Amino acid sequence: MGCLPTKHVRDSPRSLGLHEAVAVAAESSCEKVDLPDFLNIATGTAFTVSEVEALYDLFRKISNSVIKDGLIHKEEFHLALFRSKKKENLFVDRVFDLFDQKGNGVIEFGEFVRSLSVFHPDTPEEQKAAFAFRLYDLRQTGFIERHELKEMVLALLDESNLDITSDAVEMIVDTTFDQADANGDGRIDQEEWNVFTKDNPYVLRNMSLPYLKDITMIFPSFVIHSEVSEADLFV
Numbered sequence: 001m002g003c004l005p006t007k008h009v010r011d012s013p014r015s016l017g018l019h020e021a022v023a024v025a026a027e028s029s030c031e032k033v034d035l036p037d038f039l040n041i042a043t044g045t046a047f048t049v050s051e052v053e054a055l056y057d058l059f060r061k062i063s064n065s066v067i068k069d070g071l072i073h074k075e076e077f078h079l080a081l082f083r084s085k086k087k088e089n090l091f092v093d094r095v096f097d098l099f100d101q102k103g104n105g106v107i108e109f110g111e112f113v114r115s116l117s118v119f120h121p122d123t124p125e126e127q128k129a130a131f132a133f134r135l136y137d138l139r140q141t142g143f144i145e146r147h148e149l150k151e152m153v154l155a156l157l158d159e160s161n162l163d164i165t166s167d168a169v170e171m172i173v174d175t176t177f178d179q180a181d182a183n184g185d186g187r188i189d190q191e192e193w194n195v196f197t198k199d200n201p202y203v204l205r206n207m208s209l210p211y212l213k214d215i216t217m218i219f220p221s222f223v224i225h226s227e228v229s230e231a232d233l234f235v
Helices: 018-029 038-042 048-063 075-080 090-101 109-117 126-138 144-160 166-180 189-198 199-206 210-214
Strands: 141-145 187-189
Touching: 038 048, 048 075, 048 109, 075 090, 075 187, 090 109, 090 126, 090 144, 126 189, 126 199, 141 144, 144 166, 166 189, 166 210, 187 189, 189 199
Parallel strands: none
Antiparallel strands: 141 187
16 A cells, blocks of 8 residues: 655755654655764754754765765765865865775764864864864874975865965975974974964864854855965965
């Protein structure tokens, strides 16, 4: 026998909460839908439970945009969060790798929320600095090496469609190390990085996305642009 529609199906989906809307859709289509544990996922993040529910709607759209498996693959991540069709970019790839906390090549909903929470305006600067440090620590050695910083600067320039000379890139790297490498060992550790970002807040300027505070009111278009200008690259 087929499934019988419930009386709730008459209600407009827009008048229902996320739980009710999904439940109605599942009941009317005879499919079982398991919702994430929104309360548990919200714990330890800058998001409320309602905001996590709103993020779930966004996550479902992104994770089914190319490969319909409920997981965000790198191609979907590039297109949705960066509007980038480039196949390879070190900056984009590094952000994806940090969102992919399990390191299995895809981003699950919990990973998506926890990682995105770093970009919430209310998240402490220390957490933003730690995320940025990991972004630049390409080899995951616990230090930012000079060649790693140069690679990331070049990737940021490419993502921002900026074209500057190789001499200018070298000057950026040299200036950063002159200010950040306090003990002069040729690499930047986490403590040195924290001091550097406090002295140079522009470094973390793109680590805050203001519209994350209004996610339950405005359906956001999540685009994490590097938004680097030539002025930002010079200390």
